[in-house]
Amino acid sequence: xxxxxTDPNESQMVQPVYRAPADDSLLGAKDxxxxxAREVLRRFMHHRLAMTGLIVFLIIAxxxxxxxxxxQYDPNQIDLRARGQxxxxxxxxxxxxxxxxxxxxxxxxxxxxxxxxxxxxxxSVAIAIILGACAGFFGGKTDMIIMRFTDVxxxxxxxxxxxxxxAAAGPGLVNTILVIxxxxxxxxxxxxxxxxxxxxxxxxxxxxxxxxVPTRRIVALHAIPNVLDVIxxxxxxxxxxxxxxxxxxxxxxxxxxxxxxxxxYAQRRAEYQHARI
Amino acid sequence: xGRYILRRLLIAIPILxxxxxxxxxxxxxxxxxxxxxxxxxxxxxxxxxKEAMRKQLGLDKPFLTRYGYWxxxxxxxxxxxxxxxxxxxxxxxxxxxxxxxLLMGTALFVGTLLGVIFGVVAAVRQYSILDGFLTLFAFxxxxxxxYLTGLLAxxxxxxxxxxxxxxxYSTPGQPFSVVDRIEHLILPAxxxxxxxxxxTMRYTRSAMLEVLGQDYVRTARAKGLxxxxxxxxxxxxxxxxxxxxxxxxxxxxxxxxxxxxxxIFGWPGVGRLLLSGVEARDYPIIIGITFVLAIVTLVANLxxxxxxxxxxxxxRLD
Numbered sequence: 001x002x003x004x005x006t007d008p009n010e011s012q013m014v015q016p017v018y019r020a021p022a023d024d025s026l027l028g029a030k031d032x033x034x035x036x037a038r039e040v041l042r043r044f045m046h047h048r049l050a051m052t053g054l055i056v057f058l059i060i061a062x063x064x065x066x067x068x069x070x071x072q073y074d075p076n077q078i079d080l081r082a083r084g085q086x087x088x089x090x091x092x093x094x095x096x097x098x099x100x101x102x103x104x105x106x107x108x109x110x111x112x113x114x115x116x117x118x119x120x121x122x123x124s125v126a127i128a129i130i131l132g133a134c135a136g137f138f139g140g141k142t143d144m145i146i147m148r149f150t151d152v153x154x155x156x157x158x159x160x161x162x163x164x165x166x167a168a169a170g171p172g173l174v175n176t177i178l179v180i181x182x183x184x185x186x187x188x189x190x191x192x193x194x195x196x197x198x199x200x201x202x203x204x205x206x207x208x209x210x211x212x213v214p215t216r217r218i219v220a221l222h223a224i225p226n227v228l229d230v231i232x233x234x235x236x237x238x239x240x241x242x243x244x245x246x247x248x249x250x251x252x253x254x255x256x257x258x259x260x261x262x263x264x265y266a267q268r269r270a271e272y273q274h275a276r277i
Numbered sequence: 278x279g280r281y282i283l284r285r286l287l288i289a290i291p292i293l294x295x296x297x298x299x300x301x302x303x304x305x306x307x308x309x310x311x312x313x314x315x316x317x318x319x320x321x322x323x324x325x326x327k328e329a330m331r332k333q334l335g336l337d338k339p340f341l342t343r344y345g346y347w348x349x350x351x352x353x354x355x356x357x358x359x360x361x362x363x364x365x366x367x368x369x370x371x372x373x374x375x376x377x378x379l380l381m382g383t384a385l386f387v388g389t390l391l392g393v394i395f396g397v398v399a400a401v402r403q404y405s406i407l408d409g410f411l412t413l414f415a416f417x418x419x420x421x422x423x424y425l426t427g428l429l430a431x432x433x434x435x436x437x438x439x440x441x442x443x444x445x446y447s448t449p450g451q452p453f454s455v456v457d458r459i460e461h462l463i464l465p466a467x468x469x470x471x472x473x474x475x476x477t478m479r480y481t482r483s484a485m486l487e488v489l490g491q492d493y494v495r496t497a498r499a500k501g502l503x504x505x506x507x508x509x510x511x512x513x514x515x516x517x518x519x520x521x522x523x524x525x526x527x528x529x530x531x532x533x534x535x536x537x538x539x540x541i542f543g544w545p546g547v548g549r550l551l552l553s554g555v556e557a558r559d560y561p562i563i564i565g566i567t568f569v570l571a572i573v574t575l576v577a578n579l580x581x582x583x584x585x586x587x588x589x590x591x592x593r594l595d
Contacts, residue, residue, distance in 0.1 A: 049409060139593070144284075148292055151578055154529065155296050155571040156303075159536065159555050160563055164303040187526045190578070191480070194522045194585060201591035229483040230519055237479055240420040 036225075064110040073101040075108040116177050117239040123181025124242075125235055128188035129224060135189075136196025137219050147193065154186045180242050188234040195227040278586065281594050282579065289575045296571045297351070297564065301344050304560045312336075334360065347564070356568065357561035361553075366565035369550060376446060377534035377546035379458075383466040384535075385527050388473020393520060395474065396481025400489060401508060411478060418475035426468050427541040434464060444543040465542040469535050477523055484516035491515075517588045525581030529574045533566070 034042065044050050063070050079099035087094045093102040135146035165179050199205065200223065208218050312330060316322055322330075331337045335346070347357065356366035395415075399408040435443035441464050442448065448457050488494065489512050497507045534548030547566060554562035585592045 047404075143594075144288070147578070148288060151575055152292060152296055152299070152571075154526070154578070155567060155574045156300065157533065157551055157563075157567060157570065159552065160300070160303060160567065163555055187523070190526060190581075191519050191522050194518045197585065197592045197594075198518060198589045201593070229487050230480070233479045233483045236416075237419050237476060240416065244420075244422050 060110060061114060063107055064114050067104075067107045067111060070107055071101070071104040073104040075100065075105045077101075112173065113243045116173070116180065117243040119177045120180035120184070120242040121235055121238040123177070124183075124185035124238065125188060125231060127182075127185040128192055128234070129227075129231065131185075132189040132192025133196050133219055133224050133227070136193040137200050137223055139197075139200075143193075147190075150186050150189055153183075158183050184238065184242065188231065188238070191230045191234065192227050195230055196223050199223050199226045278583070278594070282583065285579045285582075289572075289579075292575065293568070293571055294348075297348070297568055298344060300564050300567045301340070301347070304558075304563065305340055351568065356565040359554075359559055359562050361557045361559045361562075366561050369562060370547060370565060370569060373534075373545055373547050373550050374532060376544060377539070377548065378531055380462065380466055380539070380544055380546060381469065381531045381534060383462060384469035385473055385524075385531065387466070388470040389477050389520070389524055389527075391470070392474040392477025393481050396478040397485055397508065397513060399478065399482045400485030403486060408482075415475035415478050418471040423468055423472070423535070424537045424541060426471070427465070427538055430464050430468060431541070444541070446543070446545050465535075465538045465544055469538055473527070477520065480519045480523060481516060484519050485512060488512045488515045514588075518585065521581060521584050521588055525577050525584070528577035528580075529570050532573050533570050 044054075077100060079095070082091065082095050082099040084097055085091055085095040085099075091101050091103065093106065096102055096105070131146050131150070135143040135150075161183060162179060165175060169175050205218060205222055208222050209215075213222075312327055312334075328337075335343060338346075350357065354367070356370075358365050359369055362369070395411050399411045402408050431443055434440050442461055445461055446458075447453060447461060451457060489508075491512075494507060494512050497511045498504070502511075532547060533551070534546040536548040536552045538544065539546045539548040540552060550562060551566050553559070554566070582594060586594065
């Protein structure tokens with residue numbers, strides 16, 4: 001006990017040293033109160049892993065955007081003299097069975113995959129938030145109608161819909177984004193609704209209602225921000241998952257065969273390895 | 278609550294009508310002739326004979342007539358016969374549903390259990406090395422396609438190391454044994470479980486993080502309660518909502534199966550049946566599976582909603 005009392009750190013804690021704010025403001029309030037968005041930004045910038053992740057993502061995104069600058073090859077150029085090569089200085093990841101440069105194809109595939117992943121998740125998350133928040137907040141008939149529609153959508157095996165859409169609307173990038181976006185909002189919607197069902201019963205919502213805040217404002221500014229944790233997890237996992245079903249659900253059916261996507265690429269590689277085994 | 282459940286069950290009937298009608302129409306829009314799957318591809322069949330076969334299979338009748346006919350039989354428990362194999366759809370599904378249930382049940386159970394444990398640990402030790410490692414594992418699990426991990430696992434664990442059989446449901450020529458079945462089960466179930474672990478872990482972690490910052494958790498700690506009790510009773514119970522939702526949403530997959538893993542591992546389940554059905558435009562099979570899945574989905578979502586009321590007593594559904 002005596003040791004602890006003489007500990008210099010301990011004594012400092014007992015007697016807080018008053019420090020005047022560095023700038024001229026008397027209260028120093030600017031240093032303490034931040035808007036939630038600024039607080040997120042500040043914490044993100046101070047988190048080393050988060051910044052590393054951001055930099056890696058930016059590198060991949062920039063490589064995809066500036067694909068023609070990054071690589072000298074054409075992703076669809078067949079070179080029969082350079083078939084099935086191992087990685088070398090000319091072909092960083094080697095070549096495939098028709099002599100196309102695999103590094104180039106991966107970079108170009110990243111373009112399509114990033115676009116599909118991000119846009120499809122944006123579509124699905126928008127639907128999930130709007131439908132989930134309305135169903136959870138208003139309850140009753142609204143909930144019944146929205147959630148039974150969600151039930152119906154959850155029922156269809158995606159494979160069946162992929163084939164049908166490819167047949168009816170034709171393949172292509174826009175259709176791929178739309179189909180994935182419109183097929184994967186049901187689970188986040190149920191997650192958002194569950195959370196809103198619970199949030200709706202909290203005191204701050206009752207308080208907001210009591211002082212006459214318009215319902216639309218309550219939903220948008222009080223209910224939805226409190227379900228953001230579920231939405232953030234869905235978005236981070238969803239982008240990865242949205243890239244994969246392009247390949248997972250019958251490659252070449254939905255999007256045209258000429259554009260290569262990372263997912264398709266992975267599957268074709270996998271099949272090739274399988275054949276060799 | 279009783280009235281709510283009853284109302285949901287009654288509403289389920291028209292919804293099942295709607296679902297089957299929509300799947301029927303989607304089939305109508307899909308390209309391809311079921312006869313092509315029925316006949317050998319290099320076998321020239323005269324058009325007249327094809328016409329006769331269509332008539333025999335009922336494919337010449339108008340769309341709504343066929344739907345009405347299907348519905349009349351379906352309510353009596355007859356979902357038709359497969360165009361490709363002539364097996365009755367009920368038999369095709371019921372003979373495979375056990376294999377799928379075993380595979381998906383194991384994967385879902387292990388995945389949810391480990392996912393919840395990892396998620397709680399990652400939240401309690403936020404930003405620790407363990408949290409970073411688990412996060413990395415989760416994102417690798419989510420981003421790696423199952424057909425890739427499936428083939429890799431087959432190559433490494435079955436072919437190179439020889440620890441497990443390379444796919445299949447049981448060793449041919451041997452009588453059934455539990456050990457043999459488990460040996461066949463481990464690889465495919467583990468690969469599906471990784472996805473469940475990753476997903477459950479991330480949602481559990483974020484829900485726990487939110488709850489751990491609440492005043493009542495601080496109060497419980499301030500009272501001097503054991504940290505374990507605070508986490509298990511005060512925090513975890515309040516983080517259950519997304520976990521229950523995820524489990525409920527995964528229940529249909531218990532019956533529907535996993536298309537790619539079942540195909541790669543030669544697992545005789547419903548997922549593979551559906552894939553071969555889609556490839557062959559085998560309408561009765563596709564519609565039959567969708568119909569069964571629809572029933573399971575509706576019941577699972579109803580059960581989830583009922584469980585909400587127990588997990589969070591504030592929730593009112595009526």
